Amino acid sequence: MQITTDARGVARVLMNRPEVFNAFNEAMIAELTDAFDQLGQDPAVRVIVLSGQGKAFSAGADIQWMKRAAEATQDWNLADARKFAAMLDGLARCPKPTLAQVHGVALGGGVGLTLACDLAIASSKAQFAVSEARFGILPSVIGPYVVNAVGPRQARRLALTASRIGAQEALQLGLVQQVVEAEALDAAVQTCITELLAGGPQAQAEIKRLMAQLEVGPITPQVRELTAQTIARVRTGDEARDGFAAFLAKQPAPWVPPTSTQD
Structure with missing residues (x-):
């Protein structure tokens, strides 16, 4: 794992196991968990970009890790799966905007990493597959992220067939x-x-x-109250006052890095 942060507060998390197409094991899951926890708490970090070294974004689970899991007890597997689920949850709940930069393949858990990020931009050559059924298992931990992204019917199709799809279809479905x-x-x-x-x-x-608390469905009185309370609290904060003042003065907001306009 390589982590760098530039002067603008852009942190880059590079999965660096190109010899196994950035497949992850227990160690990499722990590293990702720690990385997003620390970056999420760092006030100097503004944006986090997740990418992979070499030819792939991530081929999902390391086959040697899966072999160990198949030979271990159910209790070991439960503890192990909970760590994977916590890693994805930490990525999804990270308070900083997260962006997956996807090239090559994203398979199985690699799809989960893509979907746990707020944003995903893919190369036209990228390919995706919810591939677990090919190994006699299922996309259980990543399942909620797949369903949230593409809906239950398409999620079932991707998981049942384990078919590999191209970047344009991934875009149409909502994977990126x-x-x-x-x-x-x-x-x-x-x-x-x-x-x-x-x-x-x-x-x-x-x-x-806020959006983590909202679901597709009726806008209930509870939802209306949540949104009203949230905007009332945020509008009276220092950042809102600074933002409105900068807008009225026709100046950049104080949080905009001077070099960001050069990208």
Whole structure:
């Protein structure tokens, strides 16, 4: 795992096991858990980009890890699965905007990593598969993320067939939000970073916190009250006052890094 942070507060988490296509095992799960916990708490970090070294984003579970799991007890497997679930949850709940930069393949748990991020931009050459059934298991821990992204019917299709799909179909289904040519991937990520850096960091944390509590369905009195309470609290904060003042003065907001306009 390689972690770097630039002067703008853009942290890059690079999965660095290219020899196994960035497949993850117990050690990598622990490293990812720690990385997103620490970066999420670091006030200097504004945006987190997750990517993979080599030819793949992530091929999912390391086959040697799965072999150990198949030979271990159910209690060991439960503890192990809970660690994986906690890692994805920590990524999904990270208060900073997270962006998956996907090239090559994202298979099984690699799809889970993609979906746990707020945003995902993929190369046109990227491929995706919810591939667990091919190994006689199921996409259990990543299942809720798949269902939330594509809906239950498409999630069942992807999981039951374990078929590999291209980037354009992934875009249509909602696995990613943008697809660009391979040579334009870095530039597209930089454009997205610039857009994210223009937003208030506390506002973005509040957006993530609020939207995690909302579901598709009726807008109940409880939901209305939640949204009213949230905006009333945020509007009276320092960041909102600074943001409105900067807008009226036709100046950049104080949280916008001077170099962000150069990306």
